[in-house]
């Protein structure tokens with residue numbers, strides 16, 4: 003049975019438009035399905051949980067939306083029976099689709115789901131944060147602290163982004179927000195502990211980005227070596243005294259060539275602890291996880307089956 007979880011507002015209404023094309027195809031080909039439309043934040047997570055909790059029969063759960071919708075679906079899944087995850091990208095950033103080279107055309111993506119030729123087993127990450135109350139959040143693309151998360155927080159609240167998305171310039175909002183946050187960015191001291199043993203200290207952390215997939219932020223290839231099925235997190239730490247040096251680093255990250263720049267360090271690990279001297283914004287797949295100074299991240303190997 004196919005279950006579609008649709009964010010009609012993703013990509014400023016693209017989710018709704020693509021869904022109509024998908025629904026027409028499903029009706030025409032008499033495919034048995036159920037569809038659930040989200041009305042706001044957290045809905046996709048709740049729907050995914052209700053659909054999977056206690057269900058032992060084979061299910062195909064398809065998210066129609068952006069990376070945020072897919073993140074909520076992943077975060078809500080309860081692994082009881084054989085489960086396949088599908089994705090029809092309809093966001094403005096679409097880093098998951100870009101990383102996995104999924105078809106942009108919704109009907110093409112749907113056909114691939116209905117007649118799968120092969121499957122892939124994907125890793126996902128778990129972010130643990132919070133002092134009084136500990137929270138966990140799964141992620142499929144990346145999670146991070148500092149500048150990149152500040153951009154995500156800014157975008158989630160930005161009215162300009164809504165306007166730009168309406169005229170099909172959603173990706174431009176990433177650039178504008180990036181420049182705005184660059185001026186606000188205040189690097190701070192901190193350290194990371196890799197796999198519980200290797201401690202590395204930094205004096206000017208601008209951001210730390212932990213990846214399952216290579217891309218984030220609408221096309222920045224911050225972790226070019228990330229392999230989504232190796233059970234490891236690919237970590238990029240940017241720590242530089244001069245804030246303006248972030249610009250060439252970010253520009254080079256568009257092609258994944260930033261690794262050789264001064265101030266950039268990359269690591270691979272199964273588990274990562276991050277401590278920053280000051281609380282900094284945190285995100286998981288572009289969704290806000292508040293302001294934190296201590297984070298624990300882990301990688302769950304090859305748990306998500308998707309149509310490849």
Ligand SMILES: Nc1ncnc2c1ncn2[C@@H]1O[C@H](COP(=O)(O)OP(=O)(O)OP(=O)(O)O)[C@@H](O)[C@H]1O
Pocket residue numbers: 009010011012013014040041042043044045067068069070071072074092093094095096097288289
């Ligand atoms: N009906 C809805 N109206 C408004 N927001 C919604 C609705 N349903 C879900 N959301 C929220 O919208 C947010 C963004 O969704 P999503 O990431 O899928 O789209 P996007 O931001 O357009 O895409 P991308 O992240 O690829 O740029 C998520 O935080 C989600 O919780």
